[in-house]
Amino acid sequence: MDVHVAPSHTDRFGHRAWWVAGAALLAVVVAGAFSTLPGLLTGPLHEEFGWSRGSIGLAASVNMVLYGLTAPFAAALMDRFGIRRVVVVALLVIASGAALTTVMATAWQFTLYWGLLVGLGTGSTATAFGATVTQRWFVRRRGLVTGVIASGSVFGQMVFLPALSWTVDHHGWRPSLVSLVLAACAAAPLMWLGLRDHPADVGLEPYGAARHVPKPAPAEGAGRRTVAVLLASARTGPFRLTSGAFAVCGASTNGIMWTHFTPAAHDHGMPATTASSLLAAIGFFNVIGTVVSGWATDRADPRRLLAAFFALRGLLLMCLPLLMSATVQPPMLAFVVVFGLLDLATVPPVIALCRDFYGEDGAIVFGWVGAAHQLGAALAAYGGGAARDAFGTYTPVWMVLGALCAAAAMLSLLVRHSSPALRQA
Template sequence: MDSVNGLSRRSRLGHRAWWVASAALIAIIVAGAFSTLPGLLTGPLHREFGWSRGSIGLAASVNMVLYGLTAPFAAALMDRFGIRRVVVVALVIIASGAALTTVMTTAWQFTLYWGMLVGLGTGSMATAFGATVTQRWFVRQRGLVTGVLASGSVFGQMVFLPALSWIVDHHGWRPSLVTLVLAACVTAPLMWLVLRDHPADVGREPYGADGPVPRPVPARGAGRRALTVLRDTARTRPFWLMAGAYAVCGASTNGIMWTHFTPAAHDHGMPATTASSLLAAIGVFNVIGTVASGWATDRRDPRRLLAVFFALRGLLLMCLPLLMSATVQPSLMVFVIAFGLLDLATVPPVVALCREFYGDTGAVAFGWVSAAHQVGAALAAYGGGAARDAFGTYGPVWVALGALCAAAALLSLLVRRTAPADRAAAGPCLTAVDRL
């Protein structure tokens, strides 16, 4: 009996789904590394070319917008042409954009090469990519795998940021770009060798499935399908509730924390390098919190998890003005740890809800919800700076975002869950009351 159990355990651990998920994680880590570079390039580009920080920031803004808007179309393209082809092409686009950036001479070229090409490539490997892999290859442990893949982007930032910063300081900004180009070029053939589009391609069933699952017919017209999914989901109440909550998520994380936390801390006398180190620490706890959230999503109601995460995040943001000081106090470290645990914890529950409501189109629907996340982030990035100029302090910003997080918690609880019988059905499973 023990030998049988041992064989079964080895069979589970050796399932091809885990290899595919591992390969996807590597691609997401490499793509995440590219998001660390704009902050390192601003100073060197300003000194070498004399470009304004606004023109340099424009490329980063274009990159951020395309990162969000590309996700649903990339998920639809994966349904049409397969995961492997889309990811390999995306890595080639990223490498091309970064390589061209090393020979640019004008600011508009930076916007084109880095903002557009790298934005399109990295957007193709955003969280919608992880949702697609999870939906196709896993029946059990979906929440856990979603959490691990979602944390890959932040992990990539942590792994590459110290090395890239050292390269920029000691060898200049171009070698740092070449490093990322090489990383993408090495990753592309690895993805071609390991990634597979569906378990049926290798004669296996999804992890945790009772039997083989047939490969779905490729969905033609990827762009049209992405827009069709937007049209159909936009007619349902859960989509708008999740999109609204996720827009607040983007505003209270990427939009404000990663853009304005360092200058806000500097306003209180804290050195910028110290504040940046605190942000890096938040990134460390991001990984832990996202994986833990994925584990919890497999076992608890995703709506209630979202509500708890938003409520706690709102409380932390409202307390932040009282915790800021010129030095790192224990109370501020508690904030860093707690905020890090909550930062990306919203991803697995939202992915699970999109899958529950929209079935086979769940990954594309999540891509559109993620676009709302980026819109919220962009508005907060701009609004936070405008509020600082108007009030002379970031205090009202933290309080306002804390209140928005409380509203997002309520929106999460308003999402009606589907009936158990409908939950197993493929495709959208909404009752009449869920439709607008």
């Protein structure tokens, strides 16, 4: 299929598409801040309620599973009801779940409020949301914009994590949740003002397009369409291979690092605030790595990029037990920099593969691939806590995840590449 690109004079940041992308980035930043809390809450909840780390990890696991399962349905709902409506409702659901968490008294309530409500809300503002915005509003710079929006989740972690950690240490865990509730409530009206569902709504063409693109009619049967896309894509090799690799991605990032890195560092005598600062630093380099990955995805074979990212990540995780100590040493700083560059760098290549193979259904397909990512994250979040309870150390977890990353690198290379798509620099 030919891609018509507008002349170079359209290559400017004054196009409305960049403002829509900026609004989408803000929503992802706010939602991303909520993923930082499970690691900070593990210790306080264990001390206050006497819950095991496994039961606390269960709530985080439910959150991650629903985060993944919601994304493809949210992408279809955006085709039916529009991006603005879905995102505003999602932010309000996130705020409701977090607010209820402050008054919980039992572990099952934590699973319900944090696992179910916050999981549903954050899943609706996941990377499938960014893929939908990019696909509708951009023809050129898709890889770059995808990387920028995807980096918003870890940027949110980077921005909020140090302050949340300090708040937990000095004022308890409830005030930290309240601050995020207020942030989500403040973002909702901004999304209503800043987001638009399609360029045609404001009389524009997508960024880089040579001609006007009419807005498609609302897609009926969002649920049926989402399931139908899953059933069709699940019969294809690229979907199965990419989903398997992305499940490992989730296990080796969200599932273990954002949930268990702080407790693991604390086991070695490192203060929780220091460990949280290291996670925030990982988030900083994550932003750089994801944007660079998006730029590279516009120019290189996504399969090879994925294989390289996974192989390097696996080596880092296997080395991590040797780097843990009570104080921050230069090798740990090197780990933070390199792991941060690799952490979310897998997202732009996977989105590009979904778009290349599945066309207009690419955002929904990526939502299902993202569900595999979150399933892997959930298993690691629960399994990591259970392993710590059983063995008294996280070392076996790092070893297993390193080996799985090596397997994911091989799966990435096995994906058969489609006929070359025209990538715009």
